[in-house]
Amino acid sequence: MAEDRQPPNVTEGATAAGDVEEEMQPKSAEDRKAAAALSKLDARGDDESAAPAVDNQLVKNAMDALGGGGAAKAEVKKVKVDAADVNLLVDQLELSKPKATELLKAHDGSAVTAMRAWLQPTFA
Known part of the structure; x- marks a missing residue:
């Protein structure tokens, strides 16, 4: 069987629409803020051999920036609905x-x- 080769002008892993990294860039200020909070979590421990110590405050800040924090649940009013x-x-x-x-x-x-x-x- 012959080995399939790509033409010389094609980069392995490239997409037709451009680099995936460019497509994943946050568009709004809120998205950029959430991405920054998540990158702080990622930057803390790239060494997998170290014990996974999690900073709870960083996790809380990242979740709040993503809208998944407990603050949104606390804002629900006590209203009787039909x-x-x-x-x-x-x-x-x-x-x-x-x-x-x-x-x-x-x-x-x-x-x-x-x-x-x-x-x-x-x-x-």
């Missing part, structure tokens, strides 16, 4: 029940306001 409104959001916006409930609580139980807020980024 089950019919939850079902309406589930049916019309194709959300899960917990997500629909969270969205309603964030908008004081108003289905109309919650739907507008959910759809607003789509039409912006």
Whole structure:
């Protein structure tokens, strides 16, 4: 069997759209901030032989920058929502029940306001 060779002008691992690194660059300021927080975590211990000591504060800062921190859960208001409104959001916006409930609580139980807020980024 003959070995397949690439033409001399093709670099192994290159993509047609350009280098993958260029495509992965964060576009918004929030994305750059999150990437910086994650790179701080990566820069702390590249030596795998060392014990994996994790700085909890760096992890918390990175999670907060990514929006996965506990602060977002604490902002949910204690609002009683109607089950019919939850079902309406589930049916019309194709959300899960917990997500629909969270969205309603964030908008004081108003289905109309919650739907507008959910759809607003789509039409912006």
